[in-house]
Amino acid sequence: MGIEKYIQVTSISEVLSCLGGTSPARIICGGTDMVISLREGSLGEHITLVDISRVKELQQITQDGQDIEIGAAAVMADIAESSCIAESSLILHHAARSVGSPQIRSRGTIGGNIVTSAQCADTIPALLALDAQITLMNSEQSVRTLPISQFLTGPKQTDIRNDELLISVRFPSLAGGVYRGSYYKLIRRAAVAKSRMSFALISAQDRQGIVEDIRISIGSALSTHGRFKEAEKMLIGKKASLDAVEKTAECCVSQVVEQTGIRWSSAYKLPVIKDVLCRELETLLEMED
Amino acid sequence: MEHKENKTAVSMTVNGKHIQAEVLPETRLLDVLREELHLLGTKEGCSIGECGACTVLMNGRTVNACMVLAGSADGAEIMTIEGVCGPEGELHPIQQAFIDAGAVHCGFCTPGMIISTLSLLMKNPQPKDDQIQEALSGNLCRCTGYHQIFKAVRLASERMHRKE
Numbered sequence: 001m002g003i004e005k006y007i008q009v010t011s012i013s014e015v016l017s018c019l020g021g022t023s024p025a026r027i028i029c030g031g032t033d034m035v036i037s038l039r040e041g042s043l044g045e046h047i048t049l050v051d052i053s054r055v056k057e058l059q060q061i062t063q064d065g066q067d068i069e070i071g072a073a074a075v076m077a078d079i080a081e082s083s084c085i086a087e088s089s090l091i092l093h094h095a096a097r098s099v100g101s102p103q104i105r106s107r108g109t110i111g112g113n114i115v116t117s118a119q120c121a122d123t124i125p126a127l128l129a130l131d132a133q134i135t136l137m138n139s140e141q142s143v144r145t146l147p148i149s150q151f152l153t154g155p156k157q158t159d160i161r162n163d164e165l166l167i168s169v170r171f172p173s174l175a176g177g178v179y180r181g182s183y184y185k186l187i188r189r190a191a192v193a194k195s196r197m198s199f200a201l202i203s204a205q206d207r208q209g210i211v212e213d214i215r216i217s218i219g220s221a222l223s224t225h226g227r228f229k230e231a232e233k234m235l236i237g238k239k240a241s242l243d244a245v246e247k248t249a250e251c252c253v254s255q256v257v258e259q260t261g262i263r264w265s266s267a268y269k270l271p272v273i274k275d276v277l278c279r280e281l282e283t284l285l286e287m288e289d
Numbered sequence: 290m291e292h293k294e295n296k297t298a299v300s301m302t303v304n305g306k307h308i309q310a311e312v313l314p315e316t317r318l319l320d321v322l323r324e325e326l327h328l329l330g331t332k333e334g335c336s337i338g339e340c341g342a343c344t345v346l347m348n349g350r351t352v353n354a355c356m357v358l359a360g361s362a363d364g365a366e367i368m369t370i371e372g373v374c375g376p377e378g379e380l381h382p383i384q385q386a387f388i389d390a391g392a393v394h395c396g397f398c399t400p401g402m403i404i405s406t407l408s409l410l411m412k413n414p415q416p417k418d419d420q421i422q423e424a425l426s427g428n429l430c431r432c433t434g435y436h437q438i439f440k441a442v443r444l445a446s447e448r449m450h451r452k453e
């Protein structure tokens with residue numbers, strides 16, 4: 001089946017030493033996507049498969065000053081159940097909880113979600129709204145850090161290089177009360193169905209209700225994962241009102257049309273994006289009467 | 290099986306017994322259970338992580354055995370449906386509840402359903418209806434329409450609670 005070698009490793013340095021070689025090495029962790037590709041034979045020939053599912057250093061969830069760092073091999077179940085993640089991210093635990101089924105969450109990892117960069121990867125909109133940073137390390141052990149928005153370069157495409165390993169994802173903690181967040185996933189059938197659209201929102205307002213920060217990210221809406229910066233700008237510095245919220249939602253819809261054009265699904269998708277955004281923003285923001 | 294040089298030795302604990310096997314890189318935990326150990330209670334339905342017929346406990350958590358490479362399960366503790374009953378083969382209260390509630394029709398989904406129920410009741414002995422639905426959301430049943438299954442889980446929960 002094209003796999004020449006299977007290597008089980010237990011440390012980051014061992015993984016990195018497998019990545020520098022000449023024969024193509026592929027990383028496997030939870031296996032929730034890779035085992036299917038493997039059996040379909042779509043991974044190619046003469047593959048070295050490096051199994052990182054037992055590298056403990058890659059599974060930790062830690063607080064480092066103001067930042068929360070999640071190892072690439074942390075499983076969705078751990079992220080969904082972590083009180084540290086719930087308090088600091090406001091939304092990422094919801095996103096992790098919405099992934100697949102309990103069985104998938106036991107094995108599926110956040111790193112796998114990021115690296116496969118599927119349209120429907122549930123945690124990506126949440127990580128974009130959290131301004132997350134990605135840390136990579138290459139076979140020479142040099143570290144590269146970049147915003148997740150730059151790392152995700154296109155549909156199912158990332159900026160990862162052949163000899164690089166995704167080490168962790170980190171984001172500044174939003175714990176402490178000023179920030180609010182919401183994560184809403186729209187699906188046809190609960191559980192296993194691939195996520196149809198997911199709405200990740202973060203906001204902060206001052207005492208007068210002026211919007212100081214708003215971050216909008218919608219999974220499966222744009223062809224390349226990203227934020228709705230133009231729409232965000234329309235709200236920042238203003239008092240939240242029904243009118244402002246509607247304009248913001250309309251701005252998001254135009255960004256979708258601009259990027260993806262009008263498709264067969266637009267007649268359904270566009271009004272839904274607008275309605276869900278209006279509803280979510282209205283609940284999230286303290287509104288002017 | 291050809292290309293023997295490509296095989297790796299794995300060892301794991303299955304239903305309390307220590308086992309060893311020689312596996313190819315692409316061999317799955319499901320293959321070890323069914324082909325090597327002849328534990329046929331764990332079923333293969335979809336082979337792509339969607340139906341839950343292959344659900345087993347791995348280190349205390351439910352997994353789809355069709356998506357776990359045997360190599361990844363090296364050193365793990367596995368429980369299959371064969372490990373659920375008591376030492377003399379007496380039925381577990383969850384198994385009895387599935388029978389009493391009429392939750393077993395063709396039976397293909399039942400082992401997976403019971404493992405997911407076991408995992409739920411270990412963490413949460415008195416689950417609410419939405420928690421039962423969520424816990425079984427990765428297990429599909431073509432026959433029952435789920436009502437009898439949810440009823441079985443409630444029945445098991447009540448009986449196990451009363452016993453304590």
Ligand code: FES
Pocket residue numbers: 332333334335336337338339340341342343344353354355356
């Ligand atoms: S056979 Fe494993 S989930 Fe269907």
Ligand code: FES
Pocket residue numbers: 392393394395396397398399429430431432433
């Ligand atoms: S009893 Fe037949 S699939 Fe559930």
